Amino acid sequence: MLKYFLLNLLLTFVWVALTGQLNYTNFAFGLILGFFILWMLTRNSKPQDKEYFYRVPKILVFILNFLYDMLEANLRVAIDVVTPNLHATPGIIKYDIDAKTDFEITMLTNIIALTPGTMVIDIADDKSHIFIHTMYLKDKEKFINRMKERTEKKLLELLR
Amino acid sequence: MTVESYLITFVMPIICLSLIFIFLRFLKGPAVVDRVVALDLLITVGVGFIGLFSLIANNAIFLDVAMILALIAFLSTVAFSFYLDKRDKDD
Amino acid sequence: MTDTFIMVLSTIGAVFILIASIGILRMPDFYTRLSITIKAGTLGIGCILGAAAIHFSEFSITTKVFAIIFFLFITSPVAAFLIARTSYVTGIKLWSGTVMDELKGRYSTPKVSSKESTTSSNKNIE
Numbered sequence: 001m002l003k004y005f006l007l008n009l010l011l012t013f014v015w016v017a018l019t020g021q022l023n024y025t026n027f028a029f030g031l032i033l034g035f036f037i038l039w040m041l042t043r044n045s046k047p048q049d050k051e052y053f054y055r056v057p058k059i060l061v062f063i064l065n066f067l068y069d070m071l072e073a074n075l076r077v078a079i080d081v082v083t084p085n086l087h088a089t090p091g092i093i094k095y096d097i098d099a100k101t102d103f104e105i106t107m108l109t110n111i112i113a114l115t116p117g118t119m120v121i122d123i124a125d126d127k128s129h130i131f132i133h134t135m136y137l138k139d140k141e142k143f144i145n146r147m148k149e150r151t152e153k154k155l156l157e158l159l160r
Numbered sequence: 161m162t163v164e165s166y167l168i169t170f171v172m173p174i175i176c177l178s179l180i181f182i183f184l185r186f187l188k189g190p191a192v193v194d195r196v197v198a199l200d201l202l203i204t205v206g207v208g209f210i211g212l213f214s215l216i217a218n219n220a221i222f223l224d225v226a227m228i229l230a231l232i233a234f235l236s237t238v239a240f241s242f243y244l245d246k247r248d249k250d251d
Numbered sequence: 252m253t254d255t256f257i258m259v260l261s262t263i264g265a266v267f268i269l270i271a272s273i274g275i276l277r278m279p280d281f282y283t284r285l286s287i288t289i290k291a292g293t294l295g296i297g298c299i300l301g302a303a304a305i306h307f308s309e310f311s312i313t314t315k316v317f318a319i320i321f322f323l324f325i326t327s328p329v330a331a332f333l334i335a336r337t338s339y340v341t342g343i344k345l346w347s348g349t350v351m352d353e354l355k356g357r358y359s360t361p362k363v364s365s366k367e368s369t370t371s372s373n374k375n376i377e
Binding site for chain 2: 254257258261262264265266268269271272273275276281284285288289292293295296299300302303306307309312315316318319322323326327329330333334336337338340341343
Binding site: 022024077078082086090109116117119133140 | 273274278283310313325329332335339345351
């Protein structure tokens, strides 16, 4: 996993040094080129070696998904702020988390905090559940299921 | 219309108006935490103000100031929340 | 073409900042204010700095802009979480339209939940 990432970076630097142009377009092109070359070279090796090549597209999809969610929620909040009537139904929800280590909990908390309308208020002492303040609370079960499916499961899939 | 004149006539007034709104909340805020959040947002909008100003002045050296401000912006909030927490426990 | 892109991006960023400032002025209670402002402001500043990066289009400046956006995206959730927790512990009231509060009762007696730190600080005073 880490070995292939370092090899990919090394190939990128070789590409940048050979072409002699240091800018982001060239750097990104070298990164993509190195990724495909390494993928071609490891096509006969063991499955755990190839894990890196399936994880990188997943990370990209997750980031795009997260940006889309962030924009959508931002627009919803924006409409609510600008129009005269307030439609907010805020509430604090107890949410059981599957994340175990401190790093996973930190990432989950950051992602929850960056989507507008939701915010983590407190973490239990034994790290088994967190308390989320949300602005549009219609159905508690639905909210918890959506959070579980869309955010936490995908995040843990990437981190583990 | 050039970019600079557009930024000065349309975008800069919007930023200044929002700075005034945040400052109103800073003056009004019923509790201390309201003022702390307003201060934090003032600094964050200040970072955007500096970025816009470096666009208008066509001088990238101002972005260094913005970077340092973005680094230390959250320290004030952390310090205030620590202090409020301690004060509540001690009395 | 580049000029149009810079104009559109900076206008979007300014509008997001304006929405955040209107939100901090007219939302009813502290928690809704916090959950609007921190993120809308961060997104707006991301847009404006992106416009600056496109305008200069140099390697060093683009790196600087990425660093600023990265710092903001890392630090603002931490600050928001800390101040929200502190305000709940110190007893800032929720809005009357709040639907449910499952955190209720956890901090009704603040001395119990934070026994160790309280005793240690008392020792220091004595």
